[in-house]
Amino acid sequence: MDSILVVVDLQNDFCPGGTLAVRSGGDIVPRVNKLLALFPLSVLTQDWHPLGHCSFASTWGKAPFSPDAFSGKPGMLWPDHCLAGSPGADFHPGLSTARARLILRKGTNPRLDSYSAFYENDGDTSTGLAAWLSGIGVKRIVIAGLATEYCVRATALDGLKSGFSIDIAVDCVGAVEASPGDGEKSLTEMAAAGCRLLDIEEIRP
Numbered sequence: 608m609d610s611i612l613v614v615v616d617l618q619n620d621f622c623p624g625g626t627l628a629v630r631s632g633g634d635i636v637p638r639v640n641k642l643l644a645l646f647p648l649s650v651l652t653q654d655w656h657p658l659g660h661c662s663f664a665s666t667w668g669k670a671p672f673s674p675d676a677f678s679g680k681p682g683m684l685w686p687d688h689c690l691a692g693s694p695g696a697d698f699h700p701g702l703s704t705a706r707a708r709l710i711l712r713k714g715t716n717p718r719l720d721s722y723s724a725f726y727e728n729d730g731d732t733s734t735g736l737a738a739w740l741s742g743i744g745v746k747r748i749v750i751a752g753l754a755t756e757y758c759v760r761a762t763a764l765d766g767l768k769s770g771f772s773i774d775i776a777v778d779c780v781g782a783v784e785a786s787p788g789d790g791e792k793s794l795t796e797m798a799a800a801g802c803r804l805l806d807i808e809e810i811r812p
Contacts, residue, residue: 615752751779
């Protein structure tokens with residue numbers, strides 16, 4: 608199997624009505640389902656945080672979207688989101704989850720966040736995804752999901768570093784936009800790093 612679709616964090620808390628919503632989060636679901644129907648092999652990633660997770664502003668007594676002064680890396684503290692087993696952590700109800708071969712849960716370590724599907728945010732702890740994909744012969748990954756400037760970006764860049772060809776389905780992603788323009792800046796960065804930016808009509812398995 609040469610190509611695979613990876614759908615990043617298309618969960619209730621990242622969609623309208625969720626605690627960390629992407630405005631367009633629900634809008635991309637029908638297009639993502641078209642990709643899921645197109646690819647015989649697909650992976651869904653799922654944020655799956657314990658209570659008191661290090662990425663939560665509430666853990667540190669700070670306001671959401673405060674700078675992260677605790678992890679040792681520049682970043683942001685978030686509203687509580689995608690608590691393990693909660694409705695917010697569930698996939699969007701319209702997502703065709705039955706088509707996925709693998710569901711990869713990340714962010715499960717209370718002391719370490721995980722944006723990328725390949726590595727924890729320490730940049731060293733592997734999720735095992737790269738080895739699994741290489742073991743079944745995958746060379747190219749198409750990425751869709753949420754959010755463009757965080758988990759999509761990290762997954763794409765780490766995918767390149769892991770030796771895969773990366774395509775971004777640009778009309779199947781959405782950005783948090785904590786700062787205006789973050790989504791477009793991240794797409795530009797991914798393209799400069801070697802990712803192809805494609806509309807859904809241009810994508811083939």
